[in-house]
Amino acid sequence: MSGEALRHIAEAEVKAREVDGIGPDVPTRPIDRVGVVGAGTMGGGIAMTFLNAGIPVTIVEREEAALDRGMRVMRNNYERSAARGKLTAGQVEERMGLLSPALDLAALSGCDLVIEAVFEDLALKKQVFAELDRLARPGAILATNTSYLDVNAIAAATSRPQDVLGMHYFSPANVMRLLEIVRGAKTAPDVLKTAIEVGVRTGKVPVVAGVCHGFIGNRMLAKRQQAAHALLMEGAMPWEVDRVLTDFGFPMGPFQMSDLAGLDIGWSRERSRGETIRDRLCEMDRRGQKTGAGFYDYDADRNRTPSPVVEELIRAFVAEKGGTPREHSAAEMRDRLLMPMVEEGKAILAEGIAQRASDIDVVWVNGYGWPRATGGIMYWAGVR
Structure with a gap:
């Protein structure tokens, strides 16, 4: 199957650029300078994506320390690439030379595309977009890098919702190929087409999604996370669950992924009531790889x-909550983890959030490590 499956996914990546109703007659807007709001891990990675393509970037942070740290991380990333022989010293300087750091959003007034990459909080994002609406030039495209939030609500904070859309990059943004482009209810056709072209120009694989919580990828991922935690409540261990997916061909399983991202994302000691296994791990300061312990133990x-x-x-948590531990075969665990995602994919198609089943395949292969040799999640499940 793998030859046919590999052909399918290669064709699907090209097909994903095509959007019904947006033909060759729809023009695109010129993108000669890009602005990025936020110089953290995501903002820095997005900036590098454009610098790598020779496109000048203005990057804005609120505080000098955060801006300096972001600039240092980008330079270090480039210097590591140079040390491995992937770039020359001249290319490092050339790319960093295209980068203009600033502490005021007004510095973005000349940008053709501005991408917001601030903390995942709707009120904060709306505040940023209201400011961008005031400062950005007429006709500039305003994009949010949100992973889950309502792009229409963010667009409504501006007087130009036709110029707003989601451009959801995956971390690390300068490495990961997927770009999930979220089309708002009022996004203009030329804005959508421009974002797709920008994705291709910067070496990404763009896929268009509609507005819903989590769009295509994260909406389906949530189903897998629920299933993984349900297995723990039946006595399965995190490493057993992870092994089922790595044996299937994923680079890592859900609990390895949680440890890598940090278990304390969205967690707070003040609000924690120990209601989940994650809460209790965080309360023990087992917060993932960065603390040397999470679902797993880590060495230096x-x-x-x-x-x-x-x-x-x-074991103690399951007993306390009245769970019933039992044995699970690898095949049962695999189906418990993957089939709810397939069902959610079908719902995404039925709702028109994704245009075609193969677009969902492209999202999962390029953004989440679904094994390419299977052709993608929907192709594997026989959904065409």
Whole structure:
């Protein structure tokens, strides 16, 4: 199957650029300078994506320390590439020379495209877009890098919702190929087409999604996370669940992924009531790779090993909550993890959030590590 599946996904990546009703007669807007709001991990990665394509970038942060840190991280990334022989010293300077750091959003007034990459908070994003509406030049495209939030609500904070859309990059943004482009209810056809072209020009694989919580990829991922935690409540261990997916061909399983991202994303000690296994791990300061312990134990080189502490914690938690531990076969665990995602993919298609099943394949192969040799999640499940 793999030859046919590989052909399918290669064709799907090209097909994903085509959007019904947006033909060759729809013009695109020139993008000669890009603005990025936020110089953290995501903002810096997005900026590098454009610098790598020779496009000048203005990057804005509120505080000098954060801006300096972001600039330093980008330079270090380029210098590491140069040390590995992937860039020359001249190319490093050339790329950094295209970057203009600033502490005021007014510096973005000359940009043709502005991408917001601030904290995932709707009120904050709306505030940023209201300011961008005031400062950005007429005809500039305003994009949000939100992973989950309502792009229409963000667009409504401006007087130009036709110029607003989502451009959801995946971390690290300068490496990951997927660009999930979220079409708002009022996004103009030329804005959507320009965003797709920008994706292709910067070496990304663009896929268009409609507005809903989590769009295509994260909406389906949530179903897998629910299933993974349900398995823990039946006595499965995180490393057993992860192994099922790595054996299937994923680079990592859901609990490895959580440890890598940090278990404390969205968690706060003040509000925590120990209601989930994650809460209890965070309360123990087991917050993932960065603290040397999460669902797994990590050594100094971040090599993971199954944790007896976590095993004991899960067994106690399951007993406390009245769960019933039992044995699971690998095949049962695989179906429990993957089939809810397939069903959610079907719902996404039925609702018109994705234009075609193969677009969902492109999202999962390029953004989430779904094994390419299977052709993608919907192709694997026989949904065409």
